[in-house]
Amino acid sequence: MTELLNVRNLTARHGQLPAVREVSLTIGRGEVLALVGANGAGKSTLLRAIAGVHPIGGGTVHFDGSDITRLPADRRVAAGIALVPEGRRLFPEMTVEENLRVARSRPGGWELEMVLEAFPMLRQALRRRASTLSGGEQQSTAIARALLTNPRLLLIDEVSLGLSPVATEAVYKSLDRLIRAGTTLVLVEQDLGRAMSVADRIVCLRDGRVALTAHAGAVTREEVTEAYFGLGKPTAVRS
Numbered sequence: 001m002t003e004l005l006n007v008r009n010l011t012a013r014h015g016q017l018p019a020v021r022e023v024s025l026t027i028g029r030g031e032v033l034a035l036v037g038a039n040g041a042g043k044s045t046l047l048r049a050i051a052g053v054h055p056i057g058g059g060t061v062h063f064d065g066s067d068i069t070r071l072p073a074d075r076r077v078a079a080g081i082a083l084v085p086e087g088r089r090l091f092p093e094m095t096v097e098e099n100l101r102v103a104r105s106r107p108g109g110w111e112l113e114m115v116l117e118a119f120p121m122l123r124q125a126l127r128r129r130a131s132t133l134s135g136g137e138q139q140s141t142a143i144a145r146a147l148l149t150n151p152r153l154l155l156i157d158e159v160s161l162g163l164s165p166v167a168t169e170a171v172y173k174s175l176d177r178l179i180r181a182g183t184t185l186v187l188v189e190q191d192l193g194r195a196m197s198v199a200d201r202i203v204c205l206r207d208g209r210v211a212l213t214a215h216a217g218a219v220t221r222e223e224v225t226e227a228y229f230g231l232g233k234p235t236a237v238r239s
Ligand SMILES: Nc1ncnc2c1ncn2[C@@H]1O[C@H](COP(=O)(O)OP(=O)(O)OP(=O)(O)O)[C@@H](O)[C@H]1O
Pocket: 014, 015, 017, 019, 037, 038, 039, 040, 041, 042, 043, 044, 045, 046
């Protein structure tokens, strides 16, 4: 699998607090990577630093072989990195269709009709204002909007947070379609079982550091949980 993203010794701070500490990871083209870890482990900050919306304090980020460490966020979107942030950040007074149409498109396969095929629930909701949407519809709109930028790398923070089980199921059904279409994905997912079933690889952060990286099929839920909470095991790296 050829490498799409290479993060080396990345550090990112909130004021004096180092939220991400010397994190190194790689993501291959077409790979699905789940980023897990307890509250405050640094998952959101890491995604935001990769997307260029949080300053990088040290280390490097290479995307498709180019050094993008100092590239501003808009140029990273243009290069093909899209972030679906925690909280989704839709325009509440605009309709779903308007929210989708604000995405500036890179040339590529995803246009509105294809996105609606991947997210069928949005077809009925196109004329509704975003403020009236359910959590699942909001998350689908936010992911659909990111897709319309035709990303080569899609970063989704807290996929299922605040969603009902039915809505979570629907969003993951759509994500399955994206995965089958070859989209490279990084997901932050608090539901460990879900993360392990959808991802090729799991990276667990603890206190801003990588506590475990493993192929999803080569690690047990118990091992990930131990890394998650730091239950006495040294840092594990498996691939
Ligand atoms: N805006 C902020 N100002 C100050 N500190 C922050 C801010 N956002 C996050 N932090 C701190 O940075 C660390 C990492 O937070 P981050 O949100 O990246 O973790 P997370 O793994 O995504 O957790 P969560 O699941 O709670 O979002 C935590 O200690 C958190 O308290």
